[in-house]
Amino acid sequence: MFRHRFRRAVAGLLAFAFATSVFARGQFWDFLGYTQIDSSQNHSRIQITRRDVHFRAIQLRVSGDPIFFDRLVVHFDDGTSQELMVSDRISPGCRDYVIDLLRERTLETVELWYYKEAWAHNPRVSLYGVRLPEGDGPNIAQEH
16 A cells, blocks of 8 residues: 555656646746946946837846846836846856746846956857747747
């Protein structure tokens, strides 16, 4: 009896883990733009290249040296904005910094506020966005 319950519990956990990993792999991210960080400044702006789509979440990807972000200000096409406190260091290759937007909207620009550091090379920040599955057509790219 105990052995049968144990097998079912293990099978259930494996099924849950598999379903979660399938969902994570099925997430497609559209490339929205990038900026090269200037070590003489404490902020930068990314102009959004995809102006025809509503996004529900964005993701920052850093290449080069890590960056300690203070905050982000997301500007939307309807003139509104959403300020997000980050207060965290994002390292290159870290793809888990996802920001959910208050509601699905078209993006104009994203302002990045960060702490100036003595970087070996000026880092680059790329911005990606994800839309709802019932969006207006296929996603452009999974990786860029």
